[in-house]
Amino acid sequence: xxxxxxxxxxxxxxxxxxxxxxxxxxxxxxxxxxxxxxxxxxxxxxxxxxxxxxxxxxxxxxxxxxxxxxxxxxxxxxxxxxxxxxxxxxxxxxxxxxxxxxxxxxxxxxxxxxxxxxxxxxxxxxxxxxxxxxxxxxxxxxxxxxxxxxxxxxxxxxxxxxxxxxxxxxxxxxxxxxxxxxxxxxxxxxxxxxxxxxxxxxxxxxxxxxxxxxxxxxxxxxxxxxxxxxxxxxxxxxxxxxxxxxxxxxxxxxxxxxxxxxxxxxxxxxxxxxxxxxxxxxxxxxxxxxxxxxxxxxxxxxxxxxxxxxxxxxxxxxxxxxxxxxxxxxxxxxxxxxxxxxxxxxxxxxxxxxxxxxxxxxxxxxxxxxxxxxxxxxxxxxxxxxxxxxxxxxx
Amino acid sequence: xxxxxxxxxxxxxxxxxxxxxxxxxxxxxxxxxxxxxxxxxxxxxxxxxxxxxxxxxxxxxxxxxxxxxxxxxxxxxxxxxxxxxxxxxxxxxxxxxxxxxxxxxxxxxxxxxxxxxxxxxxxxxxxxxxxxxxxxx
Numbered sequence: 001x002x003x004x005x006x007x008x009x010x011x012x013x014x015x016x017x018x019x020x021x022x023x024x025x026x027x028x029x030x031x032x033x034x035x036x037x038x039x040x041x042x043x044x045x046x047x048x049x050x051x052x053x054x055x056x057x058x059x060x061x062x063x064x065x066x067x068x069x070x071x072x073x074x075x076x077x078x079x080x081x082x083x084x085x086x087x088x089x090x091x092x093x094x095x096x097x098x099x100x101x102x103x104x105x106x107x108x109x110x111x112x113x114x115x116x117x118x119x120x121x122x123x124x125x126x127x128x129x130x131x132x133x134x135x136x137x138x139x140x141x142x143x144x145x146x147x148x149x150x151x152x153x154x155x156x157x158x159x160x161x162x163x164x165x166x167x168x169x170x171x172x173x174x175x176x177x178x179x180x181x182x183x184x185x186x187x188x189x190x191x192x193x194x195x196x197x198x199x200x201x202x203x204x205x206x207x208x209x210x211x212x213x214x215x216x217x218x219x220x221x222x223x224x225x226x227x228x229x230x231x232x233x234x235x236x237x238x239x240x241x242x243x244x245x246x247x248x249x250x251x252x253x254x255x256x257x258x259x260x261x262x263x264x265x266x267x268x269x270x271x272x273x274x275x276x277x278x279x280x281x282x283x284x285x286x287x288x289x290x291x292x293x294x295x296x297x298x299x300x301x302x303x304x305x306x307x308x309x310x311x312x313x314x315x316x317x318x319x320x321x322x323x324x325x326x327x328x329x330x331x332x333x334x335x336x337x338x339x340x341x342x343x344x345x346x347x348x349x350x351x352x353x354x355x356x357x358x359x360x361x362x363x364x365x366x367x368x369x370x371x372x373x374x375x376x377x378x379x380x381x382x383x384x385x386x387x388x389x390x391x392x393x394x395x
Numbered sequence: 396x397x398x399x400x401x402x403x404x405x406x407x408x409x410x411x412x413x414x415x416x417x418x419x420x421x422x423x424x425x426x427x428x429x430x431x432x433x434x435x436x437x438x439x440x441x442x443x444x445x446x447x448x449x450x451x452x453x454x455x456x457x458x459x460x461x462x463x464x465x466x467x468x469x470x471x472x473x474x475x476x477x478x479x480x481x482x483x484x485x486x487x488x489x490x491x492x493x494x495x496x497x498x499x500x501x502x503x504x505x506x507x508x509x510x511x512x513x514x515x516x517x518x519x520x521x522x523x524x525x526x527x528x529x530x531x532x
Contacts, residue, residue, distance in 0.1 A: 048482065050524070110526075183486050184522055191489035268482060270524040280482060280524070335488065335498070345489035349524070352504040353483035 004375045007041045007288050014369045016041040020359035021200045021287075021298055028299045033292050042366055042373065043298040045205045046219075046284040046358035047197040049350035050270045052181070053161035053232060054279045055091040056117060056259055059153040060128065062086055063145075068138035069130040073097055076127075077116045085138060089158075090116060092279035106179040106274025114279030115269030117157075120149045121221070122264040155259040157220065161231040163283055165203035165250040166307055167350075169194045169327060171339060174313035179274020182349060185312055191345045192309065192337065197355040198302045198329030202285035203251045205298045207244040209236070211287050213376025218255060219284030219362045221266035225257025226374070235386035244297070247306045247326055251380065255283065266358065282354060284362035288373050302329035309339055319388070399447040401511070402457070403473060405466040406440040415460055416442070423456040424448055430515040431473070433532065441532055443473050443515055473515045473531045476508035480527040487528070490518040496528075 010016040017040050019027055024043050028036045058079070068085040071078065076097045079088035094113035101107050119126055125148050134141045149155050171192040172178045172185035179185075182193040198204065206212045216227045231252025239247045259267075266282030289295045306326040315322040324339060331337050332346050365371040404415070419425045426447040434440040446453055457467050476496070483506045487496045495512035496519055498504055519528040 049484065183524070184490065186489075193486065268525055271526065272524055273521055278524075280484075333501075333504070347487070347489040348485040351482045351484040353506075356503065 001291050002041065002289065004288060004290075004373055008372045010041055011366055011372055012369050014367065016366055018042045018044060018363045018366045020356070020363055021045045021205050022356065022359065024295070024298050025199070025301055028295065033296060037289060037292040037295045040289045040295065043205065043287045043289060043295070044284060044359045044362040044366070045200055045202040045287060045298075046282065046355040046362065047163060047201045047350065048266065048280065048282040048354035048358060049195050049197075050181070050272075050278040050280045051159060051162045052093050052278045054117075054157065054159040054281060055089055055113065056120075056155055056157045058088050058090060058155050060086040060088075060147070061151075061153050063140060063143055065140045066138045067130060067132050067140035067143050068135055070132045072128065072130040074116050074126050074128055075111070075119065077111070077113050081130075092117065093276055095277060101276075102274060107276075108273060109271045109275065109277045111271075112269070112277030114277050117259075117279055118264065118267050118269040120155060121259055121262045121267040123148055123150070149260060156256060157223075157225070157259050157262070158228075158256045159281070160254050161233060161252045162255045162281065163202050163231070163253045163285070164196070165201070165207070165252065166246050166248060166305070167195045168249070168316070169307045169309045169332065170312045170316070171309055171324065171344065172313050173311040173324075178312055179272070180312050181272060181275045181278070182312070183272060183347060184274075189339060189342055189344055191347055192339065193347045193349055194307055194327075194329070194332045195349040196305075196307065196329065197350055197352055198305055198333070199300055200352065200355045200359055202283065202287075203253070204245055204300055204305055206287055206294070207240070207246065207297060207300075209251060209380040209382060210294055210297070211290065211376070212253070212285060213379045215374055215377035216285065217372065217374040218253075218257075219286075219358065219365070219371070220255050220257035220262070221282050222263030222361075223257035223259070223261035224371070225255055227253050227376070228256045229254040230380050233386055234381060235384060236380070236382050237385045241304070241306065243300060243304055245300060245305050248308050266354070282358045284358045286362060286366060286371065286373055302333060305329050307332070396449065397447060398450055398453070399445050400453055400469060401443070401445055403468040403471045404442040404444070404460060405468070406434065406442070407464050408437065408439055413463055415463065415465065416444075418459060419446065419456045423452045423459065425452060425456050431517075471531070472510040472513070474510070474513050474517065474519070475529050475531070476519075477527045477529070480525050481506055481523075482525055482527075484524070486524060487519045487522055490522045492516060492518070
């Protein structure tokens with residue numbers, strides 16, 4: 001048994017033993033669980049992929065004369081102004097003003113909220129256009145200016161849902177192509193898409209949320225951030241394997257961090273033809289090895305994690321709940337997988353290569369004594385299901 | 396010895412009505428596989444193709460085309476992959492028909508691009524969420 005305090009003391013003295021969630025598999029196999037649990041202090045997990053429920057709060061400071069923004073656009077992408085005078089929230093999936101969307105199907109969606117966030121983190125210059133109705137103390141009614149992230153008082157990323165514990169594998173059983181948030185699905189089950197870092201993914205290495213909770217320190221695109229709440233749609237009550245690993249979506253995390261500390265490589269605007277825009281983010285989460293049980297969970301392998309294959313032509317849009325089959329991430333990573341007796345080509349929207357890079361970056365930061373772990377101030381809910389939206393009359 | 400070469404032909408406005416491919420096949424005995432072409436009267440055009448034949452016949456065909464003031468490029472690549480913009484997600488893999496985009500090393504799962512295998516179908520341009528692939532034309 002190790003405590004957070006003991007692990008942090010070792011990190012501060014640069015003596016912590018840290019391995020990635022990939023390296024720990026072979027390490028435990030070689031050393032045995034008991035010995036490895038005594039030696040290893042931290043296992044680093046990571047993921048990189050589109051996370052639509054992301055965005056940021058920006059504070060512009062006050063112009064002279066003052067304006068109370070009621071509508072604002074950054075590089076023609078609208079930011080929400082229904083908060084204080086010069087605070088806005090910019091969402092990742094917001095389209096550019098006058099984007100034809102899917103009027104000419106499939107739409108291209110070349111630029112949107114996610115791309116604005118990428119440009120901000122890169123330090124590029126952006127255009128702000130704001131309007132107002134004017135008040136006695138905020139008389140200015142329109143403003144255009146250019147700014148970069150250094151001009152802002154605050155740029156804080158606040159993401160209501162990141163790091164889905166597990167995710168659907170999308171396939172198309174119909175006879176027409178589908179343009180989805182999991183990419184182009186060719187007709188008649190010609191290809192499928194998955195989106196998870198599998199054995200590297202944070203919540204798959206702590207399936208029952210023993211160490212990851214509200215207040216946990218995370219690496220969000222290179223910045224020191226933390227889990228500020230359960231993620232939206234957090235639904236831990238679900239089908240799980242004998243290893244406690246969910247075989248469907250399950251848990252999620254709400255994350256926040258300072259965008260001024262982020263690295264542009266891990267904050268990338270996403271364009272999905274026929275679907276829309278989004279933001280891909282890199283997240284790393286350290287798992288303290290408190291005991292043998294926490295260590296055992298981090299040794300999960302791709303072959304032990306199953307994802308549900310769902311038909312996005314009918315079962316997903318109509319929410320039938322039907323699962324065609326389940327595939328392990330080991331099977332998915334072979335490039336071809338078998339679904340209903342057919343061989344199907346596999347694509348991914350989650351980058352294992354980038355996740356691996358993040359797991360190593362976080363490992364190095366912890367080894368250098370630069371990243372301390374934090375004990376959650378509150379656990380994530382462990383019993384909770386996702387409610388559906390009822391469309392009903394008032395009475 | 397029979398070899399296959401990828402050629403990129405750029406037409407001046409005035410030569411777009413000449414049946415160049417016909418002559419390559421008929422006069423020089425080349426097997427032609429066209430990847431993509433845009434040949435519109437009154438505009439500059441291009442033709443990207445594989446030609447298969449003896450080295451000698453290919454060179455004679457190239458000389459013939461150059462004689463018509465057609466620019467023949469034997470090294471240019473019509474589709475480019477930007478390694479910096481690529482996040483190595485792998486969304487392109489099932490859309491690339493010739494595995495020009497592929498995972499070179501299963502351990503790191505990084506994507507690599509082999510321009511020699513590319514047939515310029517442009518599926519990667521539409522399917523890359525990060526705009527990592529682009530076309531010369």
